[in-house]
Amino acid sequence: MKFKFILAGAALLFALSSQAQHKSRNTDNDTISSNYIPSNLFSPSFHTQKGNEFHSVNGDPGPKYWQNRVDYLLKANIDTVAKTLSADENITYTNNSPDALQYLWLQLDQNTYKKDARSNFVTGNQPRADQHTTGYQLESVSISQNGKTEKVLYVVTDTRMQIRLPRALAGNGGKINILIKYHYTIPGNFGARTDYTDTKNGKIYEIAQWFPRMCVYDDSQGWDTLPFLGSGEFYCEYGDIDYSVTVPWDMIVAGSGELVNPAEVLTAKQLSRYNQAHNSDKTIMIRTAQEVTDPASRPVNKGTLTWHFKMFNTRDVAFGASKAYIWDAARINLPGGKKSLSMSVYPVESAGNDSWGRSTEYLKGAIEHFSAKWYVYPYPVAVNEAGIAGGMEYPGILFDGITDKGKDLFWVTAHEIGHNWFPMIVGTDERRFAWMDEGFNTFIDVYASDAFNKGEYAPKRDGEYAPGGGNPADEIVPTILDPDAPTIMTAPDAIAEKYRHPITYFKPAFGLILLREQFLGKDRFDYAFKNYICKWAFKHPQPDDFFRSMENGAGEDLSWFWKGWYYNNYNLDLALSSAKYVDGDAKKGVKVVVVNKDQMAMPFTIEVKLKNGCKERMSLPVETWLQNKATTFTIPTTTEAESVTIDPDNALPDSDRKNNVMKVK
Structure with a gap:
């Protein structure tokens, strides 16, 4: 004592x-x-956990990092009279985890449009009675393993489906095929990310989140089964996707990945222009405004045509379909002599160089900048599609606003294609950490605007980048001082609309600007950031992996910044x-x-x-x-x-x- x-x-x-x-x-x-x-x-204890075999202490994937794989074979048909999409899906799922899986989980995003969907109640503002569909109608669900096909027990809960396997799927490379036959009603203009709308020369269909996708099983959460509620977007596994879309003969389909049967769906003249575009830095018209209403602009004048696409090492695909599309394209020049193809499809209402006539140029310029600056664009095609989704991204395709023009069209194009780096290449969990795609992407947009056409639409720091149109450093202060404002690390679906842009897009983007231009300097920041992208390309990093990557790559303890800026709204x-x-x-x-x-x-x-x-x-x-x-x-x-x-x-x-x-x- x-x-x-x-x-x-x-x-x-x-x-x-x-x-x-x-x-x-x-x-x-x-x-x-x-x-x-x-x-x-x-505080010396910001990183509360040590690195492990899967996530190294330096922010790299660990020596025993594993990731499951999903390959899809899809055959879809659009009924433009009934406004339905029907499809047969064959999923090849490879369990590379060390765990035997007794059940599997899939995402059913179309169920978000059902009357009793959880997403209807997040904000307290329910959709109108005419803004619903019946979601997925599952006609059959089977599994095939070791040459044996059998029906399987499944349970649907909101936007998720659990398949209860009769025998556990072995780890370390065990494979299973899931066979699903389904259809659903395509949402109208209330669909937000997937929809159809009228134009002068016909409806435009924007088709996304259109097939059941495997949930991610990882070493951080196990099965990531968060429901689709709207703001929290996607978390998907990588694999190859082979998909075919059958539509009426007079429609054009523009989709993720490479069109593998152009000779079957294009006229000889269009095919020649299509091939010419692959070698042209100037935009080539594949289907002109005058040809939109000409039946001769299609290879057949009755029945249907099937458009066949393939995309490799991707987490998703989407497509647009319409008989109203003008179609143009140009070559994308990538580092190392590689090439890709920039394409745009849009109605006559959007034509003209003050509008969508420069879309392909904008898309090409943004991809060339991002590829030279951060990581080479990995896909053979990139598509900008004009519709009413108004700014939505999927691998290799963007749904941008049909009325966008000038700097607004460039900015939204650069932003949405930028998502092919975050989270399409660096496969973050958008449903939990929206700042790791929206914030990172808003950050790289800034420099894309500076680079395009000698700064034609620069600087982006004003206008959209700074919500109030002024100095970004001053614009973020009211949010930091707001006692009700959430932090960057808040789950995206828990962030009210008032704070969605400032917290999910603006603050994390400006945080990276501070790191690059004020704290670390451009050389150290760029080296660490590019290393992070390279090491986590087509993988699933967690926030701590990013924090550790930047600290180790730049040689700086940044725990004070992560704590004050990301985990808290500390004021300066x-x-x-x-x-x-x-x-x-x-x-x-x-x-x-x-x-x-x-x-x-x-x-x-x-x-x-x-x-x-x-x-x-x-x-x-x-x-x-x-x-x-x-x-x-x-x-x-x-x-x-x-x-x-x-x-x-x-x-x-x-x-x-x-x-x-x-x-x-």
Whole structure:
């Protein structure tokens, strides 16, 4: 007991001594209050778990990383009278996990349109009575294994289906085929991501989330069975998808992947133009506006045509179909001499170079930039399709707004094709971590706008990138200060619409801008970020993998940033407390006291403006705030100074810029 009292007394004396020392170091800022507590931000235990065999400590996939595989064979038919899609699906599922699987889970996204779907109740605003379908109508579900086909017990729960296997599927490469015959009513203009709508020359069908897809089974969640509720998008396995779509003879189908039977569905003239486009940097018209209403623009004048596509190493496919499409294309030039094809399909209402006439050029330019800057586009074709989905992405195809023009069309095109890097190449779980695709993609958009046609539509930092149209650093501050605002790490379906853009898109994108342009520098950031993309291409990273990749690749402990910016909405408020000559002599420099008034800390730049018109700057690292709420330093000068400014470029999200400037005494 005596020993314990001695220890307690010693601890008390040490605490009092530490407080006295802390106070003495901060005497210059006693007049300014501060909510900043260094130990809250700089914690040595941010990464609470060690790396393992599947996710290495450096952010790479581990030596025993595994991932299941799904290949699809799909044969679909669209009935334009009944507005239904029917299909036969053959799924080859490979269980590369070490676990035997007694049951399988599939996503049934079309069930989100049913009257009793969970998605109807997320916001409290239910769809109207005429904005529903009956969802998937499953005609049969069977499995085939070792040459034996048998019907199987299945249970549908909202947008998920569980298949209960009679025998467990072996791990480490066990295979099974799932055979599903189904149909569903295509949603009308209420479909949001999949729909049909009228144009002058016929309906446009945008077909997405149209076949049952396997849920992901991974080492982080096991079966990832979150229901489809709307904001949280997709998490899918990779594999090859072979799909055929049968439509009336007068319709054009534009889909993910490569059209493997062009000679069967195009006229000789169209086939010649199609082949020409593969070798042309200028946009080639495959089907002109004048040909849209000409029956001779189709190879047959009755019955149906089947369009056959293949896409390899992809997580999904989607397509558009219409007899109203104008169709054009051009070559995409990729690093290493590789080529791809940029294509656009749109109605006559969208024609013209002030509108969709430049869509293929926009798509080509964005892909060439992203490929040179980050990772080479892996697919043979990219399609921009005009409809009412108004900005939605799937592998190799975009659904963009039929009325979009000019810079808005370029920006939405660059953004949606950017999703082919996040999450189509880097296969993140959008349903849990939307910021890992929307935030990353909004970030790379910024530089695509700078690069396209010598900055024709730059900068994107204004307008869409900054929600209020101003300086991004200032635009994010109201969200950070909002006590009701969720954090970046909040589940996407739990983020109210008011905060969806600021939290899911804008804040994580601006966070990467800060890392690249203020904290790490472009070279270190780009090296680490490209390494992350390369190591996790066609795999499933978790947030911690990204954090570790950036820290290890850049050689910087960024736990303070992840904690303050991603897991919390910590506010930054740096303030000048004092600015005066050392010993009253301008030749000895300007002594400055800067106070950190709130919870966040960041590196910062300080500038002194001299009376002769010159300016001097100093950059202080984040370590400035490891121990202190205030820092005192001297800016070397040899002549009289006029004023001192913190963050002179307004690059940091400082919530109060009025206390950033002070005249020199």
